[in-house]
Amino acid sequence: xxxNIGAACRRCRRxxxxxxxxxxxCYSDKCSFERRAFGPGQHGQSRFKKVSDYAIQLREKQKVKxxxxxxxxxxxxxxxxxxxxxxxxxxxxxxxxxxRLDNTVFRLGFASSRNHARQLVRHNHIFVNDKKVNIPxxxxxxxxxxxxxxxxxxxxxxxxxxxxxxxxxxxxxxxxNKDAFSATVKTLPVREExxxxxxxxxxxxxxxx
Numbered sequence: 001x002x003x004n005i006g007a008a009c010r011r012c013r014r015x016x017x018x019x020x021x022x023x024x025x026c027y028s029d030k031c032s033f034e035r036r037a038f039g040p041g042q043h044g045q046s047r048f049k050k051v052s053d054y055a056i057q058l059r060e061k062q063k064v065k066x067x068x069x070x071x072x073x074x075x076x077x078x079x080x081x082x083x084x085x086x087x088x089x090x091x092x093x094x095x096x097x098x099x100r101l102d103n104t105v106f107r108l109g110f111a112s113s114r115n116h117a118r119q120l121v122r123h124n125h126i127f128v129n130d131k132k133v134n135i136p137x138x139x140x141x142x143x144x145x146x147x148x149x150x151x152x153x154x155x156x157x158x159x160x161x162x163x164x165x166x167x168x169x170x171x172x173x174x175x176x177n178k179d180a181f182s183a184t185v186k187t188l189p190v191r192e193e194x195x196x197x198x199x200x201x202x203x204x205x206x207x208x209x
Contacts, residue, residue: 054206056202057202057203057205057206058206060198060199060200060202060203060206061075061202061203061206061207063198064097064198064200064203067114067196067198068097068100068103068114069102069114069115069118074137076207078093078096078097079093079203079207081096082095082096089204090200090201090203090204091191091200093200093203093204094191094194094198094200095188095189095190095191096139098189098194099139099140099141099188099189100136100137100138100139100140101121101126101128101133101135101136101137101138101139101140101146102114102117102118102121102136102137103117104140104146104174104185105117105120105121105126105146107170107171107174108146108165108170108174108176108183109161109162109164109165109168109170109176109178110126110148110158110161110162110181111157111158111161112157112160112161112164116157116161117136118136120152120158121133121134121135121136121138122134122136124149125148125149125152125155125158126146126147126148126149127146127147127148127149128140128144128145128146128147129144129145130145130147132149140185141185142185142186142187142188143184143185144184144185145182145183145184145185146182146183146184146185147180147181147182147183148181148182153181158181162178162181165178170183171189171193172186172187172193173185173186173187173188173189173190173193174186
């Protein structure tokens with residue numbers, strides 16, 4: 001499986017936004033973005049930068065790609081799929097990304113980051129409707145029941161992540177049962193529930209050129 005193995009904190013600094021790519025570290029005083037709130041590289045602290053419209057659109061796309069942990073080819077396929085659906089393409093794109101199983105596992109608090117959630121899915125810790133699913137890009141649907149494998153419920157990383165979920169909160173489209181290590185997809189996510197500062201229209205404009 002192809003993945004971005006570059007320094008996660010550099011990506012936050014490049015986008016000038018905390019993307020919460022490293023779980024609990026992002027909430028601590030060890031967060032590199034908080035300690036060095038400027039772009040990476042020798043020119044990261046340059047004061048004056050002329051930015052074109054294309055550059056703004058590109059950075060928005062790169063930000064969302066980094067946030068959800070995807071490479072270009074996969075992200076572009078999601079865009080084309082969203083473009084074929086009824087409704088607003090940008091909103092369709094974000095809803096599809098939110099419905100990915102790795103993102104859903106992260107949103108539920110079973111994992112401290114999307115990267116951690118991807119590992120849990122890949123390593124067979126996650127069941128959907130009582131069936132093992134080890135594909136991070138699996139799209140969840142309404143009434144799907146997501147559970148942690150029984151043998152994995154004592155995993156210290158999962159337990160610690162669940163204890164910290166009150167800090168992040170669970171989206172209203174999901175219903176979590178912490179004691180049972182399970183959750184239900186109540187409805188499909190809507191744009192208003194995606195609180196990260198994303199301007200999806202810029203991505204649509206970029207891919208429409």
